[in-house]
Amino acid sequence: DAGVTQSPTHLIKTRGQQVTLRCSPKSGHDTVSWYQQALGQGPQFIFQYYEEEERQRGNFPDRFSGHQFPNYSSELNVNALLLGDSALYLCASSFFFRGWYTEAFFGQGTRLTVV
Amino acid sequence: QKEVEQDPGPLSVPEGAIVSLNCTYSNSAFQYFMWYRQYSRKGPELLMYTYSSGNKEDGRFTAQVDKSSKYISLFIRDSQPSDSATYLCAIPTGGGNKLTFGTGTQLKVEL
Numbered sequence: 001d002a003g004v005t006q007s008p009t010h011l012i013k014t015r016g017q018q019v020t021l022r023c024s025p026k027s028g029h030d031t032v033s034w035y036q037q038a039l040g041q042g043p044q045f046i047f048q049y050y051e052e053e054e055r056q057r058g059n060f061p062d063r064f065s066g067h068q069f070p071n072y073s074s075e076l077n078v079n080a081l082l083l084g085d086s087a088l089y090l091c092a093s094s095f096f097f098r099g100w101y102t103e104a105f106f107g108q109g110t111r112l113t114v115v
Numbered sequence: 116q117k118e119v120e121q122d123p124g125p126l127s128v129p130e131g132a133i134v135s136l137n138c139t140y141s142n143s144a145f146q147y148f149m150w151y152r153q154y155s156r157k158g159p160e161l162l163m164y165t166y167s168s169g170n171k172e173d174g175r176f177t178a179q180v181d182k183s184s185k186y187i188s189l190f191i192r193d194s195q196p197s198d199s200a201t202y203l204c205a206i207p208t209g210g211g212n213k214l215t216f217g218t219g220t221q222l223k224v225e226l
Contacts, residue, residue, distance in 0.1 A: 031212070033213070033214075035214075039174070039218075040123065040218070041218055041219070042119075042121070042203050042205075042216030042217050042218050042219050043159065043203075043214070043216050044216070045214065045215070048212070048213060056209065056213050058213070074169065079164045090159070091156050092158075092214075094212055101212035103161055103164075104159065104161070104212060104214065105160075105161075106151075106158030106159045107158050108156070108157055108158050109157075109158050
């Protein structure tokens, strides 16, 4: 079982550019959530996808958008990058069953640096 | 007031010490409480979770919830250098499985 895989591992972008991060959930999982973790902080919830729709959203601007594909994999897109977007971006997957979500498994994250 | 608050540390202890990590939360309606461990350059991994009040033990780790004071704790007995990591408390909030995390406490266990 490969677990949750994220790509790329590291990324350097310039202010104003756009970036796409990718996530493959753990086998058997159908729900993907994205988190932003700034240095020295806990992860902050960006949004969650289930059945290819955004189901919940945290307090992040519209520059942050996402997508979920039929195979449950997901992308996080960030437009008009700011220096403050530099962070570790984490993907977490779980399984939605009878109104409950199973334990969330996290990937190793993508370290984004905006210069 | 933040929904979940945690002392960021860092915390440095000698090998074999008992470690106490703590968080407070704001909403008395919260029912599930989780502890994640995050090694450097890795994603968080779930250590333990508890439901409502009381204690839960798993090997050297004990999670404790005091709902009257909205206080959650993680105790590590006989701490080892391999326990050196950041420990994050987390609570499912806002429905779904959105997790709200504390800041994380960085722990170093020294030989």
